[in-house]
């Protein structure tokens with residue numbers, strides 16, 4: 347192995363700048379573009395470019411195979427986006443799928459009242475962690491963190507404050523007591539981040555579903571909704587799949603597809619979009635077994651996330667204070683995005699809420715006959731629900747590194763897990779003549795049946811390496827004059843920038859070992 351002389355260090359920049367860099371990198375290299383950009387874009391709607399679509403497809407495929415291929419009792423469907431409008435009455439979305447919004451009268455900015463309160467709580471929690479960090483520094487090895495957290499007066503004061511707000515906030519939301527939500531904002535002296543004032547309007551509920559008209563009927567009878575979650579397509583097909591697939595409880599139905607929400611506060615790039623993609627799985631179980639399966643899926647989903655190879659402390663569970671209208675237990679898997687820990691995936695114990703309501707509204711039985719129990723029942727459901735775009739952002743933001751090299755140069759590199767990288771191999775002839783392009787294309791032709799590869803002969807080899815680093819290609823293969831006689835190539839590794847000379851005959855195996863989805867799935871199993 348030829349050791350590269352450059353050592354590399356991650357350039358330290360603040361998280362706001364880091365996030366800006368990720369957004370502009372995503373655009374510059376064809377991952378994500380603002381929608382209809384020539385018309386100045388459309389709020390919180392984005393298009394995936396030529397590399398973004400590959401990365402997105404790879405993440406989707408990894409999720410899909412982890413769900414369906416690795417579980418005999420999980421099958422997939424692809425339901426339509428449009429559904430009978432009664433679906434959304436039954437699911438509770440018409441009546442309850444709304445966010446409490448509040449406006450600041452000075453800045454005219456609109457906020458989600460619950461988010462303002464949650465951010466306020468998060469700030470207090472950060473203060474607690476800062477106190478702990480300071481104490482660690484002060485007391486060194488003898489520091490007893492548990493003791494400190496349970497006795498330090500300042501920490502206890504913060505904890506008490508968080509608990510008090512949480513209780514008030516939970517009760518207010520559960521009772522839909524919007525005046526009390528506003529009172530909490532006032533009591534906490536929460537200010538508008540733009541105007542800095544506390545001049546707030548009343549809190550109002552705002553339904554997040556988009557509606558449109560079906561056919562030529564202009565009255566209400568023709569109003570349908572763009573689905574706000576993919577889950578309902580699974581519930582209404584529960585019996586179709588159970589019967590035709592002869593599925594026995596417990597079993598799951600998985601689906602990926604678009605969902606639409608008229609988000610009030612749509613910020614942070616593809617984190618919160620108005621049109622986005624979900625990857626959801628509903629796991630149908632015997633009533634009474636829900637906590638067992640809820641814990642099973644919490645663990646299984648965290649294992650899937652950890653298999654990305656990101657540091658474990660990038661993830662954490664967050665139990666819901668305010669349960670959605672359908673859940674009796676729920677948590678999020680949060681990821682540390684450049685703007686802090688935020689929800690990446692939800693795991694919900696949805697009881698029999700959805701199937702029971704669909705039974706009631708449709709008049710059709712949606713029950714399972716349990717041969718062992720010799721009785722029929724409406725199954726309970728554990729749901730795992732992850733946003734594909736959020737997962738994309740998690741991968742991209744973790745992968746993006748702006749490294750200062752020891753030779754004084756800087757390189758942008760995307761350290762995407764190789765099995766998810768859009769391009770797996772770049773084949774590069776050292777020069778554009780002497781038969782090297784032909785040899786390089788021969789190699790490319792042998793690899794392209796297995797992997798998405800790129801051919802590049804423009805600019806110096808150094809520039810070409812950097813271009814591939816910037817899009818996350820794990821391997822660059824360089825064809826030089828010696829290749830024509832010794833049938834060997836130089837393979838360069840993205841993360842270490844080290845280079846190896848290897849026979850062309852072994853190339854496919856070397857690449858496959860690192861980039862194969864099969865190996866990733868095996869590690870998961």
Ligand code: GAP
Pocket residue numbers: 574575576577607609616617618619620622623624626689690691692729731732733734735736
């Ligand atoms: N079926 C349950 C459900 O939809 P959710 O917590 O509202 O639950 C699940 O959404 C996941 O969908 C979230 O964890 C998030 O990853 C993703 N998601 C939700 N709203 C989103 C939005 N506006 N933009 C991007 N992703 C979103």
